[in-house]
Amino acid sequence: MEVHSGEKPHSCKVCGYSCSVKSNLVTHMKIHTEKKQPACKLCRYSCSKKSLLAKHIRTHTGEKPYSCEVCGSSYSVKSSLVIHMRTHTGEKPYFCEVCSYSSSQKAHLVTHMKTHTGEKQHFCEVCGYSFSQKSNFLTHMRTHTGEKPHFCELCGYSCSQKSSLVKHMRTHTGEKPYTCEVCGYSSSGKSHLLAHIKTHTGEKPHSCEVCGYSFSHKSNFVTHMRTHTGEKPHSCEVCGYSCSEKSSLVKHMRTHTGEKPHSCDVCGYSFSQKSNFVTHMRTHTGEKPHSCEVCGYSCSQKVTLVKHMRTHTREKSILL
Template identity: 35%
Template sequence: MSKVLFSENLTTNNICRICLLSVEDGTDLFSEDGTSKNILEKIHLCFQIILNYEEYLPNYICNNCCKELECANNFRVKCITFEERFIVYNNETVEDQDDSDIKQTEDDPELRSNLMPVENDSEVHLAYNANETYKSQYNDGYKCDICNKILKTKVSLLKHIVSMHQMKKHVGRITGSGVNRRYHCTKCVYSTPHSQTLVNHMRRHNGERPYHCKCGKSFTQSASLTAHQKTHSNMMYFTCATCGKQFRHAYSLKTHLRVHETGSFKCSICQKALKTQKSLQGHMNRHYNIRNYNCEDCGATFITCPELLNHRKKHSVEKTAECHLCGYKTNAKKNLVIHLKRHAGDKAYKCEVCNKTAYTQSDLRRHQRVHSREKPYPCPACSQHFSHSSTLNQHARNVHGLTYRWGEYKTESGMSSVKQEKHEQ
């Protein structure tokens, strides 16, 4: 950030640090009392802004800004404490509803006929449709004999029996009680402590997908539909705090954060440290030139799935990424990012030998070969070596009459070396 110059003659004692209005009765932000520290802490918690003392900047905050800050902080506290307050609210609502349902049951002959208490006051037997018997004790509440769940009132027990054990088609087998209760799938070994989770799981067996998107796709859970609908929007909801890259989904950000971690999986061949087991497997495939991904359009093969996906974009005629400055279009977002760097003159990569700067890491690598005299591209027809693959391709075409790309030759030579190594073993 550029440094702002202030006039020494400017009087800032009667100006608010936030709104720049005149302060008649304000608070000194940098005094030693608890009020000032409390205000600075709220500003940091609400907006992640740290105000520091500057000699030529205002040090006071007006009462109106304090009131607005208090409103913002109250809203933040409401958001943070939502779950705790909702639990209290839900418990109070359930108790009030149970009391009203008891009165409704006493007035409704149909519901009252489904409850059949016995003469013994210490134990109440409830029968629904005269098929099942459900016991409960007054001391422990009302207990369901199917799943051993304990409820507070008779009406709550009746509702539980109807909704959980009779109306649901795939309730499955229930074992345990309390925190150890498990709902078991009737078609596989899956089990879960939540009944609704089992309902969502059973949709995988029966093919039911009740949540539909306007694009035609359907899903078994509402959360899956919500995550999918984000793909139709250009809005990014999650931002990496380290590099600023944005993502639509939380799991995408979680996967990206591994890029900034230190690799814990080491290659046994080149000792390179990688961050995940999957990336290590892809790295080993590159050593042995194992290509499990092939393009259905042109037959080209690739080591990793992202390489195949990037290659498929070349077959796409539609170029959706467009430069707003010159109209340049491309089908890859990364190409547009590099293109915009050239517009802005953003050369973030610097040579340590001659201080020359480059737009990308690959550009810097190519330049450094000038100092190292490295020539990693050998000609297959003669003994010459070249610093750049494009120079090799041009040499092969003009001198030897060969039309091919270095990448294709590298693939063929890599495969032949692997076959030869296996034959020698």
């Protein structure tokens, strides 16, 4: 009846607010009794604790009060420093219950677990490909959009993946962080080192089902398969020439551009192909690496040795 009569018997003793229903007064009183949520004065962010607000404020100020005593790296949040310190201590407190995998971050373990569950919740609507990691999904989408957000400030090179830019920068710095423990060989990319290791182990995991030939590098295997399929995916936009290897197209393009990147420091002669340059240098060094097993004749070019060998085969035919 109070609602219909307009009577408001429930009053707030703090501000005088009154209402007809007691539950509404209870809700109202929370304005006075509950603590106001800490809010950021620079943006609309608010939180339940002052400590969380303090962390947030650092995103505006750039303050990083937590520093690593080992390498000097600094962080705005203590938890980030704790995770970073594991790169020095090698600590990996998060373990997979299915296999022996362990990680320094819980997020990495969560991602790893998807390799067991097969969960792939990130789906590409363009080609139907799916991914377990959002980062891989975002990188994949750039193959459709053509986006290349990572730029080299030295030469203007751009790429879709940050890891590709890191590798590219080594072409400027000369850094080769991957070293072979057997012979000391070093490389700028991990994949190059893994390929090199196979020269020591003799491992050739890529086998051709057509002719039985095997390869240590997958790229060489793929190129070899084109000798059977006849595929020539690399085409010249100038004359229509096509070939099975990208390196062959690069050499071919020099017939149009006239580029001769291989130059002799002795006489200044330049060449479009490295193999011709190497052969030319032997005219200065006197090197003759190609030898005849019959008479000991040696020469600087393989083609010259092939011609020479015919002098022995002709001798045999005359004697017969």
